[in-house]
Amino acid sequence: MTYETIIGIEIHCELKTRSKMFSGAPVTYGAAPNTAVNEIDLGHPGVLPSLNKTAVEKALQACMALNLTIDPLVRFDRKNYFYADLPKGFQITQQFYPIGKDGWLDIETDQGSRRIRINRLHMEEDTAKQYHLEDASWIDFNRAGVPLVEIVSEADLRSAQEAMAYVDKLRNILVYLDVTDGKMEEGSLRCDINISLRPEGTSTFGTKTEIKNINSISNIEKAVASEIARQTALLEAGEAVEQATRRYDDVAKTTVMMRKKEGSVDYKYFPEPNIPPIRLPQAWIESIRSKLPELPDARHARYKGLGLSDYDAGQLIQNKAISDFFDQLLPLVKSVKLAANWCLGDILANLSQDQLTHRTYALCLSELAAMINALADQTISSKQAKEIFGHLVEGKGYAETVKALNIVQVSDTSVLAALVEEVLNENPQSIVDYHAGKDRALGFLVGQLMKKSKGQANPALSSELLKAQLATRKPQ
């Protein structure tokens, strides 16, 4: 039997703010335990939460980019449960009135573009981080109260590839918005993936499992694919899928059981009495909308408009830091294509993501542009460019490097003409081959000429001169 896969994804995303959702404690990552907490985060009696303006602004930006309808009356609710990661005994969330609902995101699939509906986006607070040891649990409340948005998709996704494409695209949009740093490996973006199978052509949902703790985009595809395979095998064998929360084991390449779901927990939601409804001024919402930065899709279209291929444009926008770098380089260069090639090649290979993100590299844009332009003019060869680049990344200037490396280019026609003469006399067979239509013969002759000039001949000019001479040496 063939099965249809039904996937829905919940994404928890930490917002890039300086202070917490409801308290003035700092937001940190990797700080010593319990050094970024205050009375509100710890749920001390008598404290009152107050809502972070920047967190709301970032939630609004995410709503706008994901085509969600915004509710300008912000309301919060209490989700009550008793667990050590939540000292108040409840989490403040938006159960009844999410700030955004009914949006969508288009993803690219093998079958073309697919629109994935987004059910809701709501604001809430993160919980404490727990470390479970042999016989005790250690708790660090630094993360408690960090602003979060939860983004819930409809069950519109149908394959592991689509699940990965959805999270990847969503993450990229949020990074472009500067709403989050989107680091899955640090847990600032976490996804819970619900998967069920049903026989092709039927409409009732099968029993679902939820996969948690996936720490990278590429593991999403692997985790979902392995869970689909596991569920398919169970159904094929006539066994039932057990409703449970599972996690992906990167070593075993399969999902493993974390806990069974025993009925649904009653969280006894009710309106948060300590935060009265907050009306967001329409003018403020509109000013945020008018200042939305360029998003990946728009940037992709702009790059294609500049003449880049779909593939190159796609590669560039995938990494905001390199794309920003490319944008800075653009006004300085003669060749967009060469600039893109260098950004996606040597620059990505030589600068770390951290250097690119925080612009802490020594490479000077105008010096790099000078090199790319020399390459575009064929004043230097690609081989020379690579050598020069090695010095530019260390902060050296282009002119200075060219001088130091003794890179001179012979563009003197009389000198080159003599070399052309020599090369042709030494390679009579290539002349015959050239006239017999073998394209490689010209390349070979240029190569010989470059060798004779110790790499200093202007390749474009040499090629022209060779062609001119070859025309006069047509075999009888």
Added chain:
Amino acid sequence: MDKHSPQYFKHLALQLRFELSDAEAQDIANEFGVLIDQLQLLEAIDTEQVEPMVYPFDEPTSFLREDEPNQVLTPQEALKNAPAQLNGFFVTKKVVV
């Protein structure tokens, strides 16, 4: 399970992780009975045209706090209420949900 029965309160207590004896559950059930009876008197009031109200004031506020870190406890203060502590962490019995 009957709503507001002793069993119901025992179930709630379990979910909220505190102990409730049978006698205490019975006491609460009795008190709730009285409360519910009193609240039911309110049902005589006609609320047909009245919007439900959650907060004491109708007018929403517009206050949002500026995103400035301004209040942090020292780890010593933060850990003052910890049942046990080690290396700056709160330490509890191991409970994995």
